Amino acid sequence: MRFSGRPILISGAGRGLGEGIARQLAAEGAIVGVADINGETARAVARSLNDAGGKAHAYQADLGRRQEFFDVAEAFARDAGPLRAVINNASVLVYEPIENVTEETLDKMLSAGLKSVFWGVQAFLAHRDESATGNILNYSSPVAYRGRPNTGAYTTIKAGIAGLTKVLAGELGPRGIRVNAIAPGSVPTPATEGFVTPEQYEQRAKTIPLRRNGTPEDVAQAAAFLLSDEAAFINGAMLAIDGGIIAAG
Secondary structure, eight states: OTTTTOEEEEETTTSHHHHHHHHHHHHTTOEEEEEESOHHHHHHHHHHHHHTTOEEEEEEOOTTSHHHHHHHHHHHHHHHOSBSEEEEOOOOOOOOOGGGOOHHHHHHHHIIIIIHHHHHHHHHHHHBOTTSOEEEEEEOOGGGTSOOTTOHHHHHHHHHHHHHHHHHHHHHGGGTEEEEEEEEOSOOOGGGTTTSOHHHHHHHHHHSTTSSOOOHHHHHHHHHHHHSGGGTTOOSOEEEESTTHHHHO
16 A cells, blocks of 8 residues: 555546556555546546545546646545645647648647646646655656657657756755656557557567557556655656557657
């Protein structure tokens, strides 16, 4: 129970990798704040965690809006106590050729995937437990290191998060806050169903050094390690959870 009684807020936790991390942390004793733009899925995840013996609270909000993220953090701190960590997982995934990127799509992706990280950090700082060390975990991607066609907007956001993580590690480290990022590779989730077919995932697995796709559990266990006291001297790291995609070049 590495996180017993620790309030940890997760953005975009209504499904996919965010949900997987929420389940892992709840199983290890954390009080989980499940925040998502889809209130129905957020409530379903929180209900499932509570039914399994964990502790979770659900919040519906557009986390790309600063005030809404602050409202969620304030409500969670009121429900569970001052925050020990925030996981900036929310994003919108769209793959398309650069000439097809519209202003509407780019605004939506930047709001959900990048602006929400800034607001998440600010909201955490406003409602963190000042008596304990803090943790911020951001969600980047291998595309920040490898040029994959048709991912211009997504890659720009994830590369920005990789850079921001380094800045925050240096800026917030003196305040007792560790800031790290994960870079999950090819992991089938509901969020990718409209963009990657099962056949494409099968083909991807053939090019990954470990010769398989990842699972939400792979990502959740790695995220839990970075948040744990076992990683107490890890700050500013980008942990690739990709089976060797980045390393293989």
